[in-house]
Amino acid sequence: MPQAEDFYRQMVRLRAVENELTKLSQTGQLRGSLHLCQGQEAVPAGACAALRKDDYLTCTYRGHGYVLAKGLDLDLVLREILGKASGLCKGKGGKMHLFDPEFGLLGTNGIVGGGVGTAVGAALASWIDGKDQVALTVFGDGTLNQGHVSECFNMAALYKLPVIFLCENNLYAEMTPLERSHGNTDLCARVAGFGIKTDKCDGNDPFLVYDAVHKAVERARKGEGPTFIEAMTYRTIGHYQADPGTQYRTPEEIAQWKEKSPISKLEKVIGNAAEAIREEEENRVSEAMQSALKQPDPSPTHALTEVFA
Amino acid sequence: MSEMTFVQAINSGLRQELDRDTDVFLMGEDIAHYGGMFRVTEGLMDAYGDKRIVDTPISESGFIGMALGAALAGKRPVAELMFIDFSLVAMDQVHNQIAKTHYMSGGRVKVPLTIITQGGGYKGAAAQHSQMLEALFLQVPGIKVVCPSNPADAKGLVAAAIRDDNPVLFIEHKQLLGVKGEVPEGEHFVPLGEAKVVRSGSELSIFTYSYCVTLVEQALEGTGVDAEIFDLRSLNPLDWPAIATSVKKTHRALIVHESHQRCGVGVDLAAQIQQKLFDELDAPIGICAAADTPIPFAKPLEDVVLPSPERIKLAIEQVLHG
Secondary structure (H helix, E strand, O other): OOOHHHHHHHHHHHHHHHHHHHHHHHOOOOOOOOOOOOOOOHHHHHHHHOOOOOOEEEOOOOOHHHHHHOOOOHHHHHHHHOOOOOOOOOOOOOOOOOOEHHHOEOOOOOOOOOOHHHHHHHHHHHHHHOOOOOEEEEEEHHHHHOHHHHHHHHHHHHHOOOEEEEEEEOOEEOOEEHHHOOOOOOHHHHHHOOOOEEEEEEOOOHHHHHHHHHHHHHHHHOOOOOEEEEEEOOOOOOOOOOOOOOOOOOHHHHHHHHHOOHHHHHHHHHOOHHHHHHHHHHHHHHHHHHHHHOOOOOOHHHHHOOOOO | OEEEEHHHHHHHHHHHHHHHOOOEEEEEOOOOOOOOOOOOOOOHHHHHOOOOEEEOOOOHHHHHHHHHHHHHOOOEEEEEEOOHHHHHHHHHHHHHHHHHHHHHOOOOOOOOOEEEEEEOOOOOOOOOOOOOOHHHHHOOOOOEEEOOOOHHHHHHHHHHHHHOOOOEEEEEEOOOOOOEEEEOOOOOOOOOOOOEEEEOOOOEEEEEOOOHHHHHHHHHOOOOOOEEEEEOOEEEOOOHHHHHHHHHHHOOEEEEEEEEOOOOHHHHHHHHHHHHHHHHOOOOOEEEEEOOOOOOOOHHHHHHHOOOHHHHHHHHHHHHHO
C-alpha cells in the first residue's frame, strides 16, 4: 500500500511537468497541442500504484500523468514531448503517441477511445495464454459515446477479459457538459448494461482510486473479468492550451473544485514534509527539462525510416 | 503438388502457420464454430481449440483494434474481415492505430498482424459487398497489401503475411474462392513484394492482380497478341524492378484492376512509369479499371462498370495501335 508521501510525490511531479510545459508552450518552444490534467492528478497516481510494471496500459492524449506514474523514465518522456532524437520514440510520436513496451505502455492516443481496443486486445492475449497480466485503459466521460468503446465493453464482458476500464469523469467532454452529450448521465449504469462490474470513486483522492483499481486488478488476475471504474474528478484548467476553460464553466464551479484539488488536500495530510518533496520534484523536473531542451533534434533522414519493421 | 481450391489452400496455409508458431491465433465473425462464411477456417477450431480460433461478435472496429493489442502483447493475430467492405467501420483502428504504431513508437514496438478479407464483384452482391478497396489501404504508410490470384500463391502469401512483423492486409477475391489449382504440399511460402510473370511477351506489358489476372488471360485468348502478363501479387511492397524491366523490354504498358480508376493503382503505376521510364515508352500508358460509380446490382449494369475481357481487349488495342 503506497503512503501519502508517494502519492504526493507523483502528483507534484506531474504538476511540475505541466508547469514547465506551459511555459514552453507560451514561449513557442513546444510544438503542437498541450492537453493538461491539472486537478485530476490523483487518478493516475492512485491507479498506477495498483499496477505491476508488466501490466498493460493505454491512455488518452491527456495521459502523460499515467506514463510517468507507471514508472517511465522522466528524461526520455520529456525529450519525446520536445521532439528530440533521444526521446522515448525518437521524436516521431510526441506527447500524444508515447510507447514503451518495457513498462507495458501500449500508447497514449490522439483519437478519443482509439486505444481502448488495444488494451482489451492485450487482455485477450493474457486470456489466451493464461497469463496474469492485466490491462488498464483510461479515458474520459466523453469516450463512452464512441461506438468502438461499446464494442470493446461487450467483448471484454463476453470473454471475461482481465481489463480495467478507468473513466475519469471530469464532467466535460472537451467543452461540452455531460448532460448535453449523454442521454443517460449515469455512466456506471450504462456500462453495467454490458454485464461489466462497475465501481465509482472520488477521483480526487488517490487512496480511494488506488483501492478501486487494486480491487479491479485482483478480480482481473483471478479471471473474474473486467471492471469499469468511474473516478469523479475535475479539470481545473482548459481542454488545451488555447482554451481558458471559462466559457463553458462558471468561476464559482472552478473555484469550488480547486479547493478540492488532490494536491492541496494531501498537503494538509502530510504537513511540513510536503514542501521538501515538492521542491525536490520541481528541481528534478526543471533539471530534466533543461537537459531535454539541450538535446539534439532528430536527423531529417530519420523521417523516412521505421515505416515498416 | 496437390489440387486444392483457393479456400482450401488458405486453410492449408493457416494450418501451416498455426502449427509452426503457437503465438498465431485467428479471430473473426463466424470463423470458429461455423467454420467461416466462405469455409476458409473450416475445421480449425476442432484442431486448435476455441482460444486460438476465436469467434467474435459483429464488431469489426472492436476486434480489429483488439488484434493490435494482442500483437503488441506478443501474439501474431490473424483477424478475418468477412467482406472488405466492412473494413470501413474499422478504419480508425486500421489507419490511425495499426498502420502507424510502429512508426509513431520510433520502432519501439512491432505489429505482426494479418487481416484476411475478401472483396470484388461479378456476383450481384451490389454496392456494399462488391468492392475492391485496396487503393484506400495503399494511401496509408505502414500496412502491406497483397492480392493473390491463384491457390498456390494464396497459401504462400498467407504464410508470408503471418510471418511478417508488420500489419498485412490479405485480400481474396470472391470469384476465385472456388477455383482449383496445384498447390505445393508441405511448407510453402511466397515472399511479399515479388511479382510473377504469368506469361512472357514482347508487344506490351500488362500489370494486374487478383481476379483480373484471369480476365486478362481470357481477353488475350485468340488475339495473337504477344503480351507479357505480370501478376503483381503484392501492391505494397511493390516489385518495381520487375515492372521496370518489363516496360524496358516491351515499351508499352497497360494496367488492369477491378477497383476504381481515380487515385487507384493504375494511376499510381502510370505516374511512376512515365516519371522514371518516359524515354522507354512508345505509346501512352493504358488503364482498364472499374468506372467511377458505386457497383450496381443488376447484371447489365454491373457489366458496364467492372472490367471485362471485352473491355480489356479494347484497352490492349488502344495501347498497341492508338
